[in-house]
Amino acid sequence: MSDPVINPPLNPVYTGDTTHRQDSTGEIHDHGHHEHHKDNFITKYIFSQDHKMIAKQFLITGMFWALVGGMLSVIFRVQLGFPNQAFPILETIFGKWAPGGIISPDFYYMLITMHGTILVFFVLTAGLSGTFANLLIPLQIGARDMASPFLNMLSYWFFFMASVVMLASFFLPQGASDVGWTAYPPLSAVHEASPGSGAGMDFWLIGMALFIFSSLLGGLNYITTVLNLRTKGMSMSKMPLTIWALLITAVLGLLSFPVLLGAAILLIFDRTIGTSFYLDNIFINGHALPNDGGNAILYQHLFWFLGHPEVYIVILPAFGLVSEVLATNARKPIFGYRAMILSLLAIAIIAFVVWAHHMFVTGLNPFVASVFVFLTLLVAVPSAIKVFNWIATVWQGNIKFAPAMLFAIGFVSMFISGGLTGIFLGNSALDIELHDTYFVVAHFHIVMGISAFFGMFAGVYHWFPKMYGRLMNNTLGYIHFWVTMVGAYMIFWPMHYMGLAGVPRRYYSFDAFQSFNMFGGLNEFITMAAMLVFFAQLLFLINFFYSIFYGRKLTNENPWQSNTLEWTTPIKTGHGNWPGDLPTVYRWPYDYSKNGDEYIPQTTPLREGETGGH
Amino acid sequence: MTTSVLVILAIVMFALVIFQLAKTTEFVAILRGEDKTRLESDRINSRLMVVFLVAGMAALFWSVAYFKKHMILESASVHGEWIDSMFNVTLLFTGVAFVLTQIALFYFAWRYKHTKDRKALYYPENNKLEMWWTIIPAMVLTTLVVIGLYRWFQITGPEPKDSNVVEITGKQFSWMLRYPGKDGKLGENRFEYITEGNGVGIDFNDPRSRDDFMPSEMHLVVNRPVLLRIKARDVIHDVGIPHFRVKMDAVPGITTRFWFIPTITTEEMRKKTGNPDFTYEIACDQLCGTGHFGMKGTIVVESQEEYDKWTSTQKSFYESGIQGTAEEKKFAEISMQLKNAEAAKANTTHE
Ligand code: HEM
Ligand SMILES: [Cu+2]
Ligand SMILES: [Cu+2]
Numbered sequence: 001m002s003d004p005v006i007n008p009p010l011n012p013v014y015t016g017d018t019t020h021r022q023d024s025t026g027e028i029h030d031h032g033h034h035e036h037h038k039d040n041f042i043t044k045y046i047f048s049q050d051h052k053m054i055a056k057q058f059l060i061t062g063m064f065w066a067l068v069g070g071m072l073s074v075i076f077r078v079q080l081g082f083p084n085q086a087f088p089i090l091e092t093i094f095g096k097w098a099p100g101g102i103i104s105p106d107f108y109y110m111l112i113t114m115h116g117t118i119l120v121f122f123v124l125t126a127g128l129s130g131t132f133a134n135l136l137i138p139l140q141i142g143a144r145d146m147a148s149p150f151l152n153m154l155s156y157w158f159f160f161m162a163s164v165v166m167l168a169s170f171f172l173p174q175g176a177s178d179v180g181w182t183a184y185p186p187l188s189a190v191h192e193a194s195p196g197s198g199a200g201m202d203f204w205l206i207g208m209a210l211f212i213f214s215s216l217l218g219g220l221n222y223i224t225t226v227l228n229l230r231t232k233g234m235s236m237s238k239m240p241l242t243i244w245a246l247l248i249t250a251v252l253g254l255l256s257f258p259v260l261l262g263a264a265i266l267l268i269f270d271r272t273i274g275t276s277f278y279l280d281n282i283f284i285n286g287h288a289l290p291n292d293g294g295n296a297i298l299y300q301h302l303f304w305f306l307g308h309p310e311v312y313i314v315i316l317p318a319f320g321l322v323s324e325v326l327a328t329n330a331r332k333p334i335f336g337y338r339a340m341i342l343s344l345l346a347i348a349i350i351a352f353v354v355w356a357h358h359m360f361v362t363g364l365n366p367f368v369a370s371v372f373v374f375l376t377l378l379v380a381v382p383s384a385i386k387v388f389n390w391i392a393t394v395w396q397g398n399i400k401f402a403p404a405m406l407f408a409i410g411f412v413s414m415f416i417s418g419g420l421t422g423i424f425l426g427n428s429a430l431d432i433e434l435h436d437t438y439f440v441v442a443h444f445h446i447v448m449g450i451s452a453f454f455g456m457f458a459g460v461y462h463w464f465p466k467m468y469g470r471l472m473n474n475t476l477g478y479i480h481f482w483v484t485m486v487g488a489y490m491i492f493w494p495m496h497y498m499g500l501a502g503v504p505r506r507y508y509s510f511d512a513f514q515s516f517n518m519f520g521g522l523n524e525f526i527t528m529a530a531m532l533v534f535f536a537q538l539l540f541l542i543n544f545f546y547s548i549f550y551g552r553k554l555t556n557e558n559p560w561q562s563n564t565l566e567w568t569t570p571i572k573t574g575h576g577n578w579p580g581d582l583p584t585v586y587r588w589p590y591d592y593s594k595n596g597d598e599y600i601p602q603t604t605p606l607r608e609g610e611t612g613g614h
Numbered sequence: 615m616t617t618s619v620l621v622i623l624a625i626v627m628f629a630l631v632i633f634q635l636a637k638t639t640e641f642v643a644i645l646r647g648e649d650k651t652r653l654e655s656d657r658i659n660s661r662l663m664v665v666f667l668v669a670g671m672a673a674l675f676w677s678v679a680y681f682k683k684h685m686i687l688e689s690a691s692v693h694g695e696w697i698d699s700m701f702n703v704t705l706l707f708t709g710v711a712f713v714l715t716q717i718a719l720f721y722f723a724w725r726y727k728h729t730k731d732r733k734a735l736y737y738p739e740n741n742k743l744e745m746w747w748t749i750i751p752a753m754v755l756t757t758l759v760v761i762g763l764y765r766w767f768q769i770t771g772p773e774p775k776d777s778n779v780v781e782i783t784g785k786q787f788s789w790m791l792r793y794p795g796k797d798g799k800l801g802e803n804r805f806e807y808i809t810e811g812n813g814v815g816i817d818f819n820d821p822r823s824r825d826d827f828m829p830s831e832m833h834l835v836v837n838r839p840v841l842l843r844i845k846a847r848d849v850i851h852d853v854g855i856p857h858f859r860v861k862m863d864a865v866p867g868i869t870t871r872f873w874f875i876p877t878i879t880t881e882e883m884r885k886k887t888g889n890p891d892f893t894y895e896i897a898c899d900q901l902c903g904t905g906h907f908g909m910k911g912t913i914v915v916e917s918q919e920e921y922d923k924w925t926s927t928q929k930s931f932y933e934s935g936i937q938g939t940a941e942e943k944k945f946a947e948i949s950m951q952l953k954n955a956e957a958a959k960a961n962t963t964h965e
Pocket of ligand 1: 182311312314315357358376377379380383418419420421422423425426427431434435436440443444447448449
């Protein structure tokens with residue numbers, strides 16, 4: 001590890017409650033946005049420009065969405081587990097959407113569409129990246145705040161507006177979008193193709209456009225901050241893996257989200273001003289549409305050009321959080337730091353050239369498909385390296401089972417289970433059998449949904465003390481983990497079996513098919529497990545909100561005895577993070593159990609004869 | 615209604631009880647000393663890791679055995695067998711990787727739990743080891759890619775010369791089938807000709823189309839290759855036939871294809887499965903609207919003689935559904951309009 005130290009252009013000195021920044025020449029500059037001492041309720045909690053507060057805003061909004069998205073899935077699981085059984089309470093709550101206490105197909109498709117959209121974008125992208133990029137980037141690289149606190153604030157408020165629009169769409173007379181989270185045209189382009197293809201789809205598109213702005217503003221800021229505001233000594237090769245992961249995630253987002261925006265804009269044109277980007281030869285409801293010469297598959301190329309990197313945008317931050325939590329709690333350096341960074345980079349690069357593996361059976365040219373098979377299976381190699389390195393990190397450790405650690409271990413287990421099924425799906429010939437069956441549902445819920453949630457939980461349990469200066473209740477954390485771990489496997493593992501039998505995803509009912517109707521008992525079991533897991537999340541929520549106000553107070557600023565910089569800030573971390581000078585970094589973040597010291601913070605100068613890396 | 619409310623109340627109460635208990639453990643921990651409590655919870659959680667591993671693996675093998683009869687779908691086509699054998703090879707490799715890594719993970723978690731006098735090993739890297747666990751997966755994956763692509767090109771390659779042809783068109787929410795009549799050739803069809811009566815827009819000016827028939831059920835000859843010409847007329851659908859390992863999108867404006875060779879007749883399959891009502895089913899595998907889940911078609915696989923008998927009873931679509939009806943007039947009108955439009959176009963390009 002001998003990269004040159006990149007000096008930050010600004011080397012701010014924090015001088016108590018003044019509003020000054022100092023550049024490397026020692027001159028003092030006024031920076032209006034550092035007037036933290038004049039904080040009132042609105043600037044502190046609502047239009048805050050403090051990255052820590054923005055992180056909490058993202059987290060709590062994300063938790064709200066997770067609750068909504070999870071609730072939606074429990075409702076549609078009721079239909080799958082107990083088809084044709086009336087639950088009068090459903091009619092009481094949802095009225096015309098559940099006539100006679102049975103969920104209607106229109107409602108079902110609305111639920112699954114919004115469930116997917118909410119969880120992929122609003123929870124696992126905004127909630128996850130938004131929270132931890134904001135919280136950790138300045139704290140772990142030793143910066144006072146983000147490069148542009150103002151853009152950062154805007155990023156949250158765009159997300160908030162996107163949330164309002166999405167939420168509002170539920171209350172439209174025809175309901176929210178019901179065309180699937182992937183929103184393939186013509187279904188999503190032609191108003192009369194589906195009830196949710198009308199106003200619901202308009203709201204969906206506007207919501208997504210706002211969301212994309214939010215994520216671009218955030219991403220730009222994260223990248224600039226990491227590149228420019230690292231404190232003295234914090235070379236790229238001394239950054240914690242969390243920062244590497246968040247940086248690469250932001251780059252992925254910046255390069256791929258604009259393509260989704262493009263796809264969405266073309267779709268808006270097709271819907272509103274009669275263009276035919278995606279439409280050709282459509283005869284619907286007894287009449288032909290005038291649109292001519294478009295190509296429905298074009299949308300899928302554009303969508304998945306984002307969509308595949310998107311799944312890595314979801315999982316890379318979790319990789320980073322888990323690496324950090326594993327090393328800290330195993331009291332061991334992360335194994336193969338350099339390989340971990342290289343594999344992150346490799347995954348990110350390959351992520352851009354595998355998108356068509358979602359399109360093997362669209363009539364794609366078989367030769368083109370074969371190139372995507374090769375590239376897709378290639379991505380399994382860096383993924384495998386990461387798994388082996390995590391396992392090697394645990395080996396010969398001295399493992400403390402904090403709740404965060406449990407979730408980190410659970411993450412590795414889930415990622416293995418879900419990653420391996422990707423190898424089946426990536427092989428186009430096998431994908432003929434498996435595409436659009438429950439096998440795919442099992443794959444991506446385990447590898448993305450559950451894994452990313454576990455990464456997020458690990459992050460929340462681990463950094464809760466930093467965020468709120470209090471501790472969460474461990475026992476509840478343990479119960480939360482074990483119920484979720486067992487329950488999540490019970491929900492998603494058996495879905496592989498259904499997929500192998502050919503059971504298609506996105507079916508409201510299997511009654512019409514004798515090929516698919518033999519899994520009634522299993523579906524009931526899965527629904528019960530889903531309710532159990534949802535219940536366990538309520539325990540988490542209670543624990544979280546209770547602990548914010550009444551959790552045990554932190555007595556030590558470094559509760560996990562960790563090496564990274566965020567734990568050198570005071571328990572009550574003010575705007576600006578460090579009361580005095582910014583810390584100077586001398587070593588990499590993973591000096592655990594080295595030469596008899598259980599941990600050596602990054603700010604500890606090297607001893608004689610010691611090298612800065614490892 | 616009241617029961618639902620009671621159930622919800624009970625759940626909330628239950629959550630509160632758990633919460634109270636958990637809070638109590640915190641106070642007990644303070645009384646007993648944090649370190650002692652920490653050690654104990656490390657011990658409990660590390661044991662649960664092993665319990666989870668063992669119970670999980672047991673549940674896995676048990677559930678596979680239990681669901682085997684449902685999950686293994688007899689493949690009834692030639693390429694279906696190839697796919698099944700590929701599946702098994704992939705399962706072998708990934709299965710070994712799965713078992714080894716999960717065991718390592720949970721075993722280590724238990725084995726290296728925190729104790730008073732354990733010291734973690736400072737072991738930041740080992741290049742040789744990392745090289746091996748790059749090379750081995752790379753080799754396994756190369757093998758899988760080679761097998762996979764070899765089969766993929768066979769499956770997607772050109773259909774055999776003697777294939778039957780069937781056209782299948784998806785619409786919300788059913789399938790329309792068209793067979794070439796006695797001449798063995800499908801007539802042209804054209805989007806502009808689509809009406810309620812002429813669902814797939816057959817061009818009746820094309821003499822080859824006059825004997826085409828449109829049955830409600832698909833019939834296939836056993837051991838005879840068949841090419842599906844796949845179309846859609848409103849949104850994207852997908853022709854999925856699980857027993858044949860067939861899946862191909864139906865996209866408006868584009869004709870896709872899939873050919874295969876059915877190997878087991880419906881009769882044989884009824885005997886094999888012991889289900890006297892067994893039927894091959896076509897499912898729509900691409901979300902196409904709120905009626906997606908009911909978009910079913912059925913298939914009969916039979917011997918050549920039975921098939922010939924069936925085709926001889928089928929009436930041509932033109933003769934039975936169009937000839938002499940208002941539909942025919944409508945068709946003539948559209949056809950005239952198209953001709954005029956084309957003539958006008960030809961004129962403008964001449965000048
Ligand atoms: C080991 C590497 C992986 C491979 C080879 C792989 C391969 C695939 C393939 C081929 C599909 C398409 C299946 C189909 O629709 O027929 C797929 C679907 C999917 N994968 Fe993966 N995958 C891998 C890892 C991941 C990871 C790490 C994530 C997310 C964190 C992920 C998320 C998804 C999602 C969300 C879908 C389904 C999207 C949808 O159709 O709704 N995969 N994967
Ligand atoms: Cu993908
Ligand atoms: Cu469909």
